[in-house]
Amino acid sequence: MRVSSSRAREASSSNSSPSRNCYHVFLSFSGEDTRKTFTDNLYTAFVDKGFPTFRDEEELERGEDIKPKFETAIQQSRSSVIVFSKNYAFSRWCLDELVMILERKRISDHVVLPVFYDVDPSDVRKQTGSVEEAFAKHEKNGQPSNKMNQWKKALAEVADLAGMVRANQADG
Template sequence: MALVRSAHPEASSSSDASPSISSHDVFLSFRGEDTRKTFTDHLCTALMNAGFRTFRDDNDLQRGEYIKPELEKAIEQSRSSVIVFSKDYASSGWCLDELLMIMERRRTADHIVLPVFYDVDPSHVRKQTGSLAKAFAGHERNQFLKYKVKRWREALTEAADLSGMVLQNEADGYA
């Protein structure tokens, strides 16, 4: 999942921001290999052009820092999240961990979550069928991930139950 920090000077310095202060309007969550150079790039540009301070991990993570704490901080300091579910989203443990953080933030704070189902059926996300079933079969074979699989499944179901947008992959991300 990638998010881009806006050029607003007050948003660029996150060291003095507390978790209760929003540094970003939107945190973008996505599987980079699926949509980074297409739909998500267009979405991020549109959000930023509309004045939304947007966090995308490929631009905003500090080099040399641990990824998970940086992502947690970005999610905590965002007012909302847009989750771009794609066919291979669930194959990434990073994406699924990020989803857990986003859904937890939704439950404990006034954090808005908008799911975008990009070239994937919402029912496949909700029930983990289709390409998601294949991804979970792989996760379940890994002994170290077994304890997370149940939580990941619950988070996917919870996110898929939210009202969102269903988009088909047309014209390189322009639906």
């Protein structure tokens, strides 16, 4: 049983209060790395167990402005699962999403579960390895230092949470 876009829209349209939960889980991930493997399997497992789950591919209409939709989905979720992968920190959008998730956690009982998929949690915490490469690219592309500091702080904070470490396996 999949959560349909229309069902999610009905839930959100009948709910004008951002504190009401429409989703049990908000999935944050780099699609390039994990969409068709680990994240797809994780999403299917949540939905099969009856947990309404927000995933961008299922919930966004073509041409929609995505930032307000993501902010609302985070606000209307009980928890977030953040799948860190080698390319996660290369995505400015993923990093902005991470900041929104941690802001939600600070002001509510929002649960955050980091999953380190084929990436070492210490690379996320200390911004080394692929995370360091990503920040070098963001700096080269002229990303403001205050924004980069916000992202670095968020990465260090989430890497200190109890999470799961998973290796990239051929079967996802």
